[in-house]
Amino acid sequence: MESTKLQDGSTIVLLQKENQVLPVATEERIVFLPHYDTMVRSGMYEYYASEGQNSLPYALAELVDNSLTATARIKGVRTIEIRMLFDETLGKPAVIVLDNGCGMTSKQLNNWAVYRLSKFTRENSSFASDREAYVRPDPVPRSLNSDISYFGVGGKQAVFYMGETTRMISKPENSPDVHELILSKEEFERKEKNKEDIYSGFIRNRKPGDFSHVTQEDERFLRELIDEEPGKESFTAVVITGIRPEHITFLKQDFDLWTRKLAHVYHYYIHGVNGNDMRPCYENSDNLPNIDIQIFLREKPPRCPRAINLREIDNDMQTLYINATADTFEFKACTKSHSTVEGVLRYHPFLYDRETYPKETDPAQESGVQDQARGKRPIFDCYWNGRLIPYTTVSEFDWCARPKRGAPVAPECYSRFSGVLFTDDRFKVTTNKLTFMDLELQLKNKDTIFTRVVNGQEQRVKIQREFTQWLKTCHEKLDKQVQFLGFNEIITRTDGV
Amino acid sequence: MESTKLQDGSTIVLLQKENQVLPVATEERIVFLPHYDTMVRSGMYEYYASEGQNSLPYALAELVDNSLTATARIKGVRTIEIRMLFDETLGKPAVIVLDNGCGMTSKQLNNWAVYRLSKFTRENSSFASDREAYVRPDPVPRSLNSDISYFGVGGKQAVFYMGETTRMISKPENSPDVHELILSKEEFERKEKNKEDIYSGFIRNRKPGDFSHVTQEDERFLRELIDEEPGKESFTAVVITGIRPEHITFLKQDFDLWTRKLAHVYHYYIHGVNGNDMRPCYENSDNLPNIDIQIFLREKPPRCPRAINLREIDNDMQTLYINATADTFEFKACTKSHSTVEGVLRYHPFLYDRETYPKETDPAQESGVQDQARGKRPIFDCYWNGRLIPYTTVSEFDWCARPKRGAPVAPECYSRFSGVLFTDDRFKVTTNKLTFMDLELQLKNKDTIFTRVVNGQEQRVKIQREFTQWLKTCHEKLDKQVQFLGFNEIITRTDGV
Ligand SMILES: Nc1ncnc2c1ncn2[C@@H]1O[C@H](COP(=O)(O)OP(=O)(O)OP(=O)(O)O)[C@@H](O)[C@H]1O
Ligand SMILES: Nc1ncnc2c1ncn2[C@@H]1O[C@H](COP(=O)(O)OP(=O)(O)OP(=O)(O)O)[C@@H](O)[C@H]1O
Ligand SMILES: [Mg+2]
Ligand SMILES: [Mg+2]
Numbered sequence: 001m002e003s004t005k006l007q008d009g010s011t012i013v014l015l016q017k018e019n020q021v022l023p024v025a026t027e028e029r030i031v032f033l034p035h036y037d038t039m040v041r042s043g044m045y046e047y048y049a050s051e052g053q054n055s056l057p058y059a060l061a062e063l064v065d066n067s068l069t070a071t072a073r074i075k076g077v078r079t080i081e082i083r084m085l086f087d088e089t090l091g092k093p094a095v096i097v098l099d100n101g102c103g104m105t106s107k108q109l110n111n112w113a114v115y116r117l118s119k120f121t122r123e124n125s126s127f128a129s130d131r132e133a134y135v136r137p138d139p140v141p142r143s144l145n146s147d148i149s150y151f152g153v154g155g156k157q158a159v160f161y162m163g164e165t166t167r168m169i170s171k172p173e174n175s176p177d178v179h180e181l182i183l184s185k186e187e188f189e190r191k192e193k194n195k196e197d198i199y200s201g202f203i204r205n206r207k208p209g210d211f212s213h214v215t216q217e218d219e220r221f222l223r224e225l226i227d228e229e230p231g232k233e234s235f236t237a238v239v240i241t242g243i244r245p246e247h248i249t250f251l252k253q254d255f256d257l258w259t260r261k262l263a264h265v266y267h268y269y270i271h272g273v274n275g276n277d278m279r280p281c282y283e284n285s286d287n288l289p290n291i292d293i294q295i296f297l298r299e300k301p302p303r304c305p306r307a308i309n310l311r312e313i314d315n316d317m318q319t320l321y322i323n324a325t326a327d328t329f330e331f332k333a334c335t336k337s338h339s340t341v342e343g344v345l346r347y348h349p350f351l352y353d354r355e356t357y358p359k360e361t362d363p364a365q366e367s368g369v370q371d372q373a374r375g376k377r378p379i380f381d382c383y384w385n386g387r388l389i390p391y392t393t394v395s396e397f398d399w400c401a402r403p404k405r406g407a408p409v410a411p412e413c414y415s416r417f418s419g420v421l422f423t424d425d426r427f428k429v430t431t432n433k434l435t436f437m438d439l440e441l442q443l444k445n446k447d448t449i450f451t452r453v454v455n456g457q458e459q460r461v462k463i464q465r466e467f468t469q470w471l472k473t474c475h476e477k478l479d480k481q482v483q484f485l486g487f488n489e490i491i492t493r494t495d496g497v
Numbered sequence: 498m499e500s501t502k503l504q505d506g507s508t509i510v511l512l513q514k515e516n517q518v519l520p521v522a523t524e525e526r527i528v529f530l531p532h533y534d535t536m537v538r539s540g541m542y543e544y545y546a547s548e549g550q551n552s553l554p555y556a557l558a559e560l561v562d563n564s565l566t567a568t569a570r571i572k573g574v575r576t577i578e579i580r581m582l583f584d585e586t587l588g589k590p591a592v593i594v595l596d597n598g599c600g601m602t603s604k605q606l607n608n609w610a611v612y613r614l615s616k617f618t619r620e621n622s623s624f625a626s627d628r629e630a631y632v633r634p635d636p637v638p639r640s641l642n643s644d645i646s647y648f649g650v651g652g653k654q655a656v657f658y659m660g661e662t663t664r665m666i667s668k669p670e671n672s673p674d675v676h677e678l679i680l681s682k683e684e685f686e687r688k689e690k691n692k693e694d695i696y697s698g699f700i701r702n703r704k705p706g707d708f709s710h711v712t713q714e715d716e717r718f719l720r721e722l723i724d725e726e727p728g729k730e731s732f733t734a735v736v737i738t739g740i741r742p743e744h745i746t747f748l749k750q751d752f753d754l755w756t757r758k759l760a761h762v763y764h765y766y767i768h769g770v771n772g773n774d775m776r777p778c779y780e781n782s783d784n785l786p787n788i789d790i791q792i793f794l795r796e797k798p799p800r801c802p803r804a805i806n807l808r809e810i811d812n813d814m815q816t817l818y819i820n821a822t823a824d825t826f827e828f829k830a831c832t833k834s835h836s837t838v839e840g841v842l843r844y845h846p847f848l849y850d851r852e853t854y855p856k857e858t859d860p861a862q863e864s865g866v867q868d869q870a871r872g873k874r875p876i877f878d879c880y881w882n883g884r885l886i887p888y889t890t891v892s893e894f895d896w897c898a899r900p901k902r903g904a905p906v907a908p909e910c911y912s913r914f915s916g917v918l919f920t921d922d923r924f925k926v927t928t929n930k931l932t933f934m935d936l937e938l939q940l941k942n943k944d945t946i947f948t949r950v951v952n953g954q955e956q957r958v959k960i961q962r963e964f965t966q967w968l969k970t971c972h973e974k975l976d977k978q979v980q981f982l983g984f985n986e987i988i989t990r991t992d993g994v
Binding site: 025026027028029030031032033034035036037038039041045048106110111113114115116117118121151152181197199200201202203204205206207210212213428430431435437438 | 522523524525526527528529530531532533534535536538542545603607608610611612613614615618648649678694696697698699700701702703704707709710925927928932934935
């Protein structure tokens with residue numbers, strides 16, 4: 001055995017055998033870089049199918065979240081495009097999410113690739129250029145603050161959940177150059193095999209419109225994309241290839257389903273605080289939101305290309321609820337720690353011979369209880385910073401639940417309203433933005449105070465009494481029951497809703 | 498601007514201004530190491546409270562999983578100890594998980610620290626010493642294969658969910674040395690601040706029993722622990738400090754609750770394939786499992802220390818179900834992709850004047866439907882490689898659900914059985930081992946074939962007919978209803994159950 005004193009005072013001990021007894025305790029330097037599966041497989045177990053529901057729309061939503069954040073300061077139209085290129089005669093399948101947001105400098109693009117670098121840690125970062133201290137946005141109605149880039153994982157999880165390679169293309173404002181960065185599973189594997197640094201790569205800086213580096217035939221759709229660059233002040237394009245075949249099948253076959261889900265997630269961003277009220281009586285006067293979220297899907301001809309603006313979708317669940325509303329009951333919840341939640345209940349009356357409570361468009365979700373309009377469905381959809389957290393719902397609160405006995409209003413009325421809750425980020429969500437951590441628990445805490453809100457004013461009255469009164473009035477004024485005493489035949493009336 | 502040709506053919510372009518136009522496209526080398534929050538905060542959003550349930554027991558379970566895997570090959574008693582040291586007069590609060598398993602070489606300890614390095618990627622690793630190709634274990638009843646170290650994240654997520662610092666102490670078989678590695682949030686922060694390598698550290702190699710490096714007064718409990726080392730062939734101790742105060746409160750105050758939950762999770766590991774049948778008629782002949790999972794909790798005197806072997810717990814839900822069973826119905830499900838699931842239904846009869854279906858011990862879970870024994874609770878608990886996946890349950894299958902109309906057996910009987918499903922890892926679970934990805938979906942696929950199993954033999958008969966027959970027999974033979982015609986007074990009978 002040799003033992004040598006080094007300059008800095010540490011000792012190297014050379015052992016003849018691995019299991020030789022040590023004369024003194026030694027220290028051995030190790031490196032424990034996270035395996036690249038941290039990124040490549042991060043989404044796999046994050047966006048898992050929730051028993052029968054395909055979670056792919058919610059992975060896409062992560063990219064839309066980023067684009068909403070990036071376009072937050074735009075005064076004109078904020079454009080977000082999701083392009084599905086599934087015409088294999090034009091190149092390999094690709095999903096592109098493109099926005100006209102602020103773009104990224106090469107430093108920011110570098111940071112994009114850093115897993116778990118959130119806006120909260122970025123401010124403490126050792127990179128001076130990076131210390132953009134985080135400021136919580138001012139309260140806005142429905143918390144529509146576009147502040148939904150949060151944990152530093154969403155984009156990476158989403159792209160690797162969908163495919164195997166991602167090319168980020170971005171041009172920041174006031175820069176003449178476009179920056180490109182490719183992350184791919186294959187590259188990670190190659191680097192590991194060749195014992196190269198796993199977490200290093202290259203950003204290409206080039207002129208807008210310059211596609212000289214795109215040489216592969218199966219990527220020629222990229223030239224088209226790059227061709228659109230000149231003249232754009234700033235933009236970001238996320239180009240995903242190596243899309244998993246089952247995703248392609250789903251995106252093609254269930255186009256209506258997943259676009260409707262996205263329209264549900266961003267309902268209040270695309271329609272504004274009052275949502276998509278299409279009834280003629282509705283005053284469409286206040287400034288409409290300037291957010292265009294567009295979806296394109298191109299398949300091999302003769303299949304027609306499809307295009308839709310999420311705003312055109314008129315059968316997402318929020319749209320259905322809103323347009324079947326005869327009266328609303330607004331309230332606010334304030335927890336012990338002073339987090340507040342806005343809430344709305346919407347009454348869907350019984351009209352003539354049927355309930356107007358909207359049917360669940362997704363049949364998998366339908367859970368029928370014959371004689372109840374809402375059935376077993378929970379009352380509340382829950383929005384966080386303005387976007388839906390899809391797998392968290394709140395079934396009811398004490399004060400709006402049907403009493404076990406002695407209901408002061410006809411029991412079936414307790415099943416005729418839907419609801420929605422709006423929180424800001426004082427309530428925590430999981431990194432995949434699929435569930436809240438403890439929204440229901442906090443709201444059901446005995447210290448949480450509920451107050452009714454009328455015309456923006458909080459009413460200092462017991463919420464349960466207010467609610468019961470409201471429900472009673474709704475029932476008396478809005479439910480229109482027709483009793484057929486001497487039944488002869490069914491005739492079709494045209495005066496319903 | 499200067500532009501220099503380098504030896505390897507690449508070009509360095511020195512720019513005067515950051516936003517200067519590039520003469521040619523350039524490539525810029527970047528590094529995008531995952532932020533250390535990848536590890537430090539990984540558990541935070543993984544073990545989130547599932548609306549009212551505290552998930553801490555399931556974080557502890559990750560460490561028990563590792564110990565079960567590590568002790569799998571031990572012929573004698575497999576000992577796993579969870580020690581909670583909350584007597585602050587003896588040092589700062591600490592949670593220790595100790596096992597007499599195979600331990601880790603310093604290379605393996607290094608790998609322990611690598612986030613997301615799973616046994617599947619380890620075999621492809623560039624470290625030659627590491628290429629221990631993964632072999633799926635042979636099928637065993639109930640899939641009790643101890644193969645529950647899986648994704649390469651559990652240990653790290655769990656320790657950082659519970660506390661801020663972890664000291665791993667391990668001695669592998671056939672080694673004279675003990676290896677120690679410390680990971681701590683503070684260290685990560687320090688390294689970032691000083692621009693040191695984030696993912697590097699030191700493993701200390703020392704003699705068993707040598708605690709000369711433990712100098713801090715508030716860590717003197719470590720000396721005690723290290724003092725126990727001499728004479729042990731191999732072991733691993735996970736020592737967590739910086740425990741979050743709310744966890745300490747929970748662990749102290751809800752000792753019975755969380756130990757019961759752990760007893761539920763590992764029920765079949767600690768009691769064997771037939772579970773904890775405590776009835777005298779039960780033949781206790783077959784070899785009992787050799788797994789001791791012991792819990793100790795030490796608080797400041799005069800509060801008494803507490804100690805329990807999970808095997809002693811007689812009120813975890815599986816124990817309650819098993820001991821309230823009057824008859825069982827075993828079955829197997831085989832999916833299209835040839836994954837199989839073992840299942841058991843257990844009949845809990847109505848006796849004299851009450852249902853014997855066990856009550857939920859956790860009141861938060863109780864959901865009462867007055868006239869039904871099981872109420873709204875799902876039928877099946879689901880086990881994966883022998884351990885409970887706590888947040889996935891399966892409510893029912895077609896063939897054992899109460900028919901909508903014309904039930905061939907008295908309807909209330911459909912509410913008198915509980916069930917359990919056992920899968921191996923052909924069914925996927927999420928990395929936090931809290932939920933299955935798509936168990937229910939796969940089982941409910943029309944191609945899944947269910948067969949009844951009698952004495953280990955599959956019966957090629959329609960399962961629904963077999964089941965209905967079984968239920969009918971249970972009802973006729975086991976339910977004992979007493980109708981009090983001329984009621985006088987209540988007397989206590991002693992011949993029940
Ligand atoms: N379309 C975009 N335009 C501009 N910057 C973007 C865009 N997409 C991502 N970024 C930048 O990259 C960062 C990382 O994105 P990513 O989605 O991975 O995490 P995040 O949005 O910060 O957090 P979350 O986990 O909540 O998604 C963002 O914070 C943002 O700074
Ligand atoms: N008590 C232990 N004894 C021996 N080896 C251990 C022990 N705990 C952990 N290890 C080693 O460290 C590795 C990493 O553990 P960790 O729990 O972080 O991930 P994993 O068990 O591999 O996967 P999972 O995410 O399913 O927990 C294990 O695979 C195992 O090789
Ligand atoms: Mg994001
Ligand atoms: Mg583990």
